[in-house]
Amino acid sequence: MDTSTYKTEVAAAFNSAAASYDRLGVEFFTPMGRRLVERAAPGEGARVLDIGCGRGACVFPAAERVGPGGRVTGIDVAEAMIEEAAKEAALRDAATVELRVMDGEYPDFAPRSFDVVLGSYSIIFLPDAPAALARYAPLLSPGGRLAFTSPVFTEDTFPFLPPVFTELIPRELLLDLPPQWQPERLQERFNSWLADPADLARTLEEAGFQEVSVVDEPVRLVAESGRAWVDWSHTQGMRLLWNHLSDDKRQQLRTRLIGSLDAMRDGDGPLTIDTPVRYVTATVRT
Numbered sequence: 001m002d003t004s005t006y007k008t009e010v011a012a013a014f015n016s017a018a019a020s021y022d023r024l025g026v027e028f029f030t031p032m033g034r035r036l037v038e039r040a041a042p043g044e045g046a047r048v049l050d051i052g053c054g055r056g057a058c059v060f061p062a063a064e065r066v067g068p069g070g071r072v073t074g075i076d077v078a079e080a081m082i083e084e085a086a087k088e089a090a091l092r093d094a095a096t097v098e099l100r101v102m103d104g105e106y107p108d109f110a111p112r113s114f115d116v117v118l119g120s121y122s123i124i125f126l127p128d129a130p131a132a133l134a135r136y137a138p139l140l141s142p143g144g145r146l147a148f149t150s151p152v153f154t155e156d157t158f159p160f161l162p163p164v165f166t167e168l169i170p171r172e173l174l175l176d177l178p179p180q181w182q183p184e185r186l187q188e189r190f191n192s193w194l195a196d197p198a199d200l201a202r203t204l205e206e207a208g209f210q211e212v213s214v215v216d217e218p219v220r221l222v223a224e225s226g227r228a229w230v231d232w233s234h235t236q237g238m239r240l241l242w243n244h245l246s247d248d249k250r251q252q253l254r255t256r257l258i259g260s261l262d263a264m265r266d267g268d269g270p271l272t273i274d275t276p277v278r279y280v281t282a283t284v285r286t
Contacts, residue, residue, distance in 0.1 A: 072098070230257050
């Protein structure tokens with residue numbers, strides 16, 4: 001798949017999911033976004049950019065921290081995501097928030113426009129993330145910070161998902177996926193720079209950053225039931241995989257996941273999965 005086709009597919013997937021994205025009663029992106037903002041620690045009056053902002057999981061916590069003297073700009077390639085985030089901004093009367101449709105791989109801002117650049121589970125969708133990160137370094141003021149999250153990628157885990165799903169998703173169900181969406185191909189792409197903290201640090205240093213910190217923390221994913229999780233999975237990155245399954249295999253996987261996830265619940269209680277998340281912070285090199 002060429003880059004243009006890939007971006008069109010990603011944008012279409014998130015445009016379709018925008019109305020329900022992170023709004024189906026599953027807690028994950030919101031607490032992760034808030035924690036990322038805590039780690040980035042933008043101060044009063046700071047100028048913040050959020051790459052792939054979605055519906056604002058980082059945007060609004062950042063706006064709270066920077067206060068009326070600051071500014072938070074959210075960009076996303078999916079127009080519908082920006083529309084939904086704009087609705088939320090209006091409800092919150094968030095006057096310091098600006099939202100723009102933009103390709104995160106090629107940010108269109110003047111040098112030194114920001115003090116903090118964020119990206120929560122969004123950098124991984126950029127076709128050439130290491131090259132893109134180098135374009136963000138000049139956008140930061142002296143001493144400015146980059147902070148982003150990603151899954152913790154290892155050889156035996158399924159991309160985008162907690163390790164438990166390695167056993168829950170049979171590989172034979174995925175044989176009809178296009179080559180570029182095969183788990184092995186995705187792992188090869190991400191593992192090339194994200195899996196090993198040393199590789200990650202080296203990549204960021206080559207992109208113009210220093211003082212790289214890589215910390216893995218669990219985020220508790222909470223869903224009402226297995227069905228709630230599966231419905232929610234159609235609104236996030238896994239939608240790209242669901243879209244490529246045939247109808248019968250999609251139904252097989254849905255049935256298997258609902259049953260397996262419900263078996264993990266404590267009686268009638270919610271499904272809880274501690275999901276490892278990688279928090280990366282760095283300072284721009286001056």
